[in-house]
Amino acid sequence: HLVEIVEGVQAPAIDEGLICSLETGLTREQMLELYYYLKLTRLVEERLVNLYRQNKVIGGVYRSLGQEATAVGTCYALEPGDFIAPLIRDLGAVLTKGIRPRAIFAQYMAKAWGPSEGRDLNIHFGDMERGFIGPISHLGDMIPVMTGVLLAARMQQKKIVAIAYIGDGGMSTGAFHEGLNFAAVQRLPLIVVAEHNCYAYSTPTHKQTAVKNLADKAAGYGIPGYIVDGNDIIACYETTKRAVDFARSGGGAVLIEAKTYRRKGHAEHDDQRYVPREELELWEKRDPVDRYERHLTSQGIATREELDQITARIKQELEEEVAWAESSPLPEPERAAYNVYDNSIVPPAFRPKVLER
Amino acid sequence: HLVEIVEGVQAPAIDEGLICSLETGLTREQMLELYYYLKLTRLVEERLVNLYRQNKVIGGVYRSLGQEATAVGTCYALEPGDFIAPLIRDLGAVLTKGIRPRAIFAQYMAKAWGPSEGRDLNIHFGDMERGFIGPISHLGDMIPVMTGVLLAARMQQKKIVAIAYIGDGGMSTGAFHEGLNFAAVQRLPLIVVAEHNCYAYSTPTHKQTAVKNLADKAAGYGIPGYIVDGNDIIACYETTKRAVDFARSGGGAVLIEAKTYRRKGHAEHDDQRYVPREELELWEKRDPVDRYERHLTSQGIATREELDQITARIKQELEEEVAWAESSPLPEPERAAYNVYDNSIVPPAFRPKVLER
C-alpha cells in the first residue's frame, strides 16, 4: 500500500478526440465552476501575453499553456481552509483559490496596488486567509515551507491539507527531498503534485532523472504515488480528492504525478527550438481546455452557448481587472525602503545621504 | 530490474551463533586478508579509545563497533584503481584501501606528520593515488563529489567505480539526493553503501524516514537496491562485488543497504541512554568479528592459532604505528598559515602585525 503507484483511469475518446474521466462525484454546477477557472486561467495568460507585447509587463511571461487542467483540477479538490504552494506555472491553482486576476495583472505590471506593492513579481506573494503561499524562484524551497505550515496546523488542531506543486526539474533539488522526506516521516497531510511536463527549461526528463515515472519517487519516501492524466481536469480533481481524503484522515503525504506537457517555451522569450515539431502538434491535440469543452458538450453537461457565455463573462471580467491594474500607479520610489523588517521596530531602509553633516 | 530490491542471502547459524555466507568466490588467502583488515579495524579503534583515555587524542573518538564488516567487506570488493568516499564510521574501508594506521593515529593526535599536518582531524584527508577521498563533516556532501570523480574518470577513459558511504541519517540530506540522482541519470558507476545502523546520533530510523528499508529509496532514483546483512563480511563482499561488476560493465549506479547496528554511542562521550539495553545485547551477539572468526574456524578455513597469529601481528604493527605517530611533533604554529591557496601564487596567510609600519 505504501509504495503503491496508482495509475489514473484512462479517459475515453470520442470521434473528435479525448474527453475526460466519466466517473466523478462533481455536480453540474461544480463542473461549470471548474470550467470557469480553467478558461479563466487560459484567458488571463493570453491577456498577459497581450500586455507583454504592448510592453506593459515588466520582465517575462511564463505560460502554463497545456497544463491548466493540472493546476485547476488539483486545486479544486481542496477545502477553503486548505493551502496551496503553487509554482509560477500553476496560475490556475492561484485563481482557483480565489486570488483575483487583478492582483496577477498588477504584479506583472509592477504596480503599487499589487500584493507585493511592486517589490516582487509574478505570483511571488501570498494570502494566508485564502490559503495561498506563493513561491520564490528557488525551486524546491516550498516543500519544506508547506511541511512547516502543516506542522503548525497540527499544533493548532486544524485539519487542513496542503498541495505543494513541483516540476520534473524541481524534484532534483535537495530542498524537495528534505521537505518531502520530513513530511512523510511526520505523516503530514502534504500532497505533492509533480507536474511532469516533459521539460525543465530545455532539459528533457531523461536528463533530469532516471526514473520512468516521477511517481516512482514516492517509494523512496515511503508514501503512495498516484499517476494521473494531467490534461484530464476531472481526473486531476478526482485523483487529488482521493489523495486529500487519504491525507486528511491521517494517511500522511502523497505524491501525485500529473502527466502533461509544456506547450510554450520556458518563458515567452524561449522559442523552444529544442522541441520537435511533432511533439508540440501531438500535445496540441490534447489541449486540456478543448478537451474539457468537448467533454461537457458531448456528455450533455453544458451547451456550447453556456460555455460561450462563461467565456464572455470572463472576458468582461478581465477587462475590469486589467483596467483596475492599469489604473494603479507605479510605486513611489521611496517605498522600496519599507518592510524589510517590522518598521515599528527597525526603521525603513532609506538611501542614506553621504556626508550629510 | 531497475527497481529491484535484492535481499541478501541469509547466512546459516551453527550452535555458537551465526556464521557468514557460505557462497563466495573468495580464496582462503583473501579470506585471511579480509580477517586481517577486519581485526585491524577493531584493534585500531580500541587503541584510539585507549589513547583517548590517556588524553593523547584531541577531540572525540567515533567507534564503528559492530559495523566493521560493512566497511571492510564492501571495500574489499574494489580494485586498486577504484575510489572510496568513506565516512568517519568507515575506518575499515580506509584501512582496507591501504591507508596505514599511523596516519589515522597521527590525525587523531593532531600531529604534524599526519596527512592533514594537524589542520583537520579524523579521516578528513585523502589519497588520490590509493583512491581514497576523505569526508568533510557535512553529511551527504561526498555523494556529489564522487559523481564528479566518476564523470572525470569517464572523460579520462578509466574504468573505475566508486563506493560512497552514507548513514541512515545522511540519506535525509539534500546533497545526498542531488548527488545520487545525478549519478543515476548519468549512469555513473557509483555504489552507495547505506549503513543502516539504526541511529543517527540519538535519532532512530523511524524518525528519520518513512521507508521500511533504506534500499527502498533506490526506486526513487531508478536504480537497483540491494539489501545485505552488514555484519556478514562475506555477504558484504559478495553483494558489493556484484554491484561493482554491474556498475563497471555500464549498469550505472547501485544502492546497497547494509543492515547493521551502532553498538557504541554516537561518539565516546555519548552514553547511549536512549538505547534499550536489550537492543545492545542482541546486537552484541551479532558482533561481526566474532561472527567471522566463528565462520573461519568452523568452516575449516583457518585455525584459531592462525587467527591469533594475525591478531598478534596486528598488535605488533600497531605498537610501531602508534610509536611513530606519538614521536611526531605537533605542528609549528605558523604552519597554520600555509596552503589555503597554492602558495606559489598567493602567499601564506600569516597573522598580520597591527600597525606595523
Add this chain to the structure above:
Amino acid sequence: QPQPNGSATAAQQPPAVESGPVTRASQTVEELRRTRSSPLVRKIAREHGIDLAQIEGTGMSGRVTKNDILSFIESGGAAAQKAAPE
C-alpha cells in the same frame, strides 16, 4: 583669524593635542573639522611645523584641506610661520 602670509601667533610647534578625549566626545563634528582637519593634513602640519589655526580652510565647516595646506606651504606660509617672532 588666519592671516595671509601668516604672521603667526606664538606657537612654533604644531598645536598640542587638545586636553583629553573626554573633551573631544562633546565636540561637534564642525568644531573637529575646523580644529583638527584630517589625518593627512595633521601629518603635513606636523612635518612642516604648521599651526592649522593660521590657515584659511576652504573645506566643509571651514576645514583646512590638503590643498589649503599645500597651497599655504607653497606660498611660503610655513616658512613665514616659522620665521614669525614670538
Add this chain to the structure above:
Amino acid sequence: GGVVTFVEAIRQGIWEEMERDERVFVIGEDVGVYGGAFKVTDGLIDYFGPERVIDTPISEAAIVGAACGAALMGMRPVAEFQFIDFISCGFDMLTNFAAKCRYRWGAGIPAVFRGPCGAGVHAGPFHSQNVESFFMNTPGLKMVEPSNPYDAKGLIKAAIRDPDPVLFFEHKKLYRLPRLRQEIPEDDYIVEIGRARVAREGHDLSIITFGAQVLTALDAAEELEREGLDIEVIDLRTLLPLDRETILASVRKTSRALILHEAPRTGGIGGEIAGLIAEEAFEWLDAPVVRIGATDTPVPYSPPLEEYHLPQVKDVVDAARRLAAY
C-alpha cells in the same frame, strides 16, 4: 533565575518562553529525546511534549523551511542547528525565503535559528565556524551573539518575541565556562535586540567585539590597565542591526578603535564596523582603525595551529599598545 551557566541561561529562556506562549516550539536534530547535542533543550520534551519539541531528520534546509512555514501560520519556532557550521545547508532557505518574505508580501517570519558557533575547542574546521559574515549583507535577518548568561537569556527571549527572523549564535566555549557563571533575575526580562553594551568603561581606546572575544578583550584590558591604559570594551550583542550609536559614541570618546572578532579578518563583519567608524566618526579618530581577526584560513584542528589562528589576549594587548602609542 539563580546562578547559572551560559547554556543554562539559554535553556531557561527557551523554557520560559514556551511556558509563556504556547505558540513557541523547538525543532532540530536530537533536540527532543537527547536534549540537544549541547543539552540546550534538555528536559523540554518531558515537560512540553513531543509535539512542541520536534526531532527532525538530518535536513537543515527542511528545518529552516519548516520553521518558516510554521511561523507564517503564527507559530514561534526555535530551530536548532546542531553546530552552526551546518547553517550553510540552510543558507538558501534563510537568505531567500526567511529574510525576504515580509519585504515581498508583508508576511513576517518570527522564527529563531540558533546554534553553537565558535572555535578554541579543537573541533576542527567544521565544528568551529563563526558564520555572521555570511548573512551580514542579507537585509531582513537579525543576528545576535551574547557573551554572558544575563544577555543570553534576555536575548533569546527577545529573539523569540521578535516578529522577524533572528539568527542566534551561542559560542560553544561559553556554554559551561565557570568564569561566566552569573546570578540572573528570577523575573521575566528581555535584552533589547539592536543594543550593544559597554562591558568595560574606558577612555583611551575602544575595543569593539562580541561573543567569546569579549572575554579576550576584558582580559587584555586588565593587563593593559597595569600599564596605565584605560580600555573601553563594547560588547555588540547584536550584530545585525549594529548599534551604530553606541559604537560611534565610544569611538568619539576614545578616538581609537580596535575591532576584534574571531572569524577570519578578511571579509569579517569587522569591515562593516570599520567602515561605519571611518565614515561617521572620522573626525574623532586619532589613529587608524585597527581590526583583529583570525588568520585568513579555515579553523585548524591541532592546538598550536588553532592558537596561531585565533586572536589571543597577547595579540589584543600588543595591538592595543601600538594603537595607544600611535
Add this chain to the structure above:
Amino acid sequence: GGVVTFVEAIRQGIWEEMERDERVFVIGEDVGVYGGAFKVTDGLIDYFGPERVIDTPISEAAIVGAACGAALMGMRPVAEFQFIDFISCGFDMLTNFAAKCRYRWGAGIPAVFRGPCGAGVHAGPFHSQNVESFFMNTPGLKMVEPSNPYDAKGLIKAAIRDPDPVLFFEHKKLYRLPRLRQEIPEDDYIVEIGRARVAREGHDLSIITFGAQVLTALDAAEELEREGLDIEVIDLRTLLPLDRETILASVRKTSRALILHEAPRTGGIGGEIAGLIAEEAFEWLDAPVVRIGATDTPVPYSPPLEEYHLPQVKDVVDAARRLAAY
C-alpha cells in the same frame, strides 16, 4: 579576437581554454543543447561534444560537488549557475568542500564557478543578486568580476588556469551592452587574478568599484570633470584576494576614497575595502571613507523601486561632490 560584446568575450575565453586544454569541460543547467540561459556556452556542445558540455539536473549542490570531484581527478571544470542567485543552494559545497580541500590535505580544486549576477534589469529579488559578500570571509576561494570584454576574456582564462576554486561573476547588464563592445586581441592572453586596474586616472578622489558599477563611476567622473573634479576610478576586477596595493596607492594619491558597489551597503565588501583603507592609508586620508551601496533591502522588482534601491550616477556624483568639498 575581434570586436566583441562582454558575453562573446567570455564565450571565446571558455572556448579557447577548452581547445587548448582537454581537461576543461563545462557543466550546468541548460548549458549544452540550449547553450545556456544567456547563451554564454552557445555552440560549445556541437564542437566539443556532450561529454565535455554536460547538462545537469536542477541540483546546484551536485553541480558544485561534481565539479570538485572532477577537479580532484585533474580535470578543469567550468560550472555554471543559471543565475548567480542560485549559488545559495551550493553554498555548503563551496564553502566547506571546495574552499577547504587544499588546506586540509593539500588537494587543490582548480574549478571555476560562474554565472550571471547583478541588478538593474527588473528581474526581481531572485534574479538580481550580487553575492560576493557571502564568500568574502571564506579563505580558499577566489572571486573575480570583470567590467569589460577584454578583462572578461583574460580573467575567465586565468580562472580556468588557476589551481584554486574561482567564483566568476558576470554582471548580466553588461552581457550585450553596446557601449562595451570592444576590440580584443586575437592572440592568447590572460588578465592576472589579484590585480585591479586603473580605469580612469585622476587626482582628486578615488572611486573604488567593480562590475557594472564601473560604468556608473565612469559616467559620474565624466560629469564631475565638467565641474573641474578629476576622479580616479579603480576597477577591482578581483574581489578576493583584493589588490591592496593598487587600492592603497590610489588613496595615497587622492586622499579621498569613495567605495561603490551594487550590493546593499551594510555588510557588503565595501566594508573590507573601507577597513583596509582606514587602517593602512589612514594618514593619507583627507576625508572620511565613503561607501555607496544599494539600500539595505532585497532587490525590488518595479522600476521606480529598483532605481531607488540601486546606486545611480546622480548618487555617485552627489557623494563625490560632497567628498571633494569636505
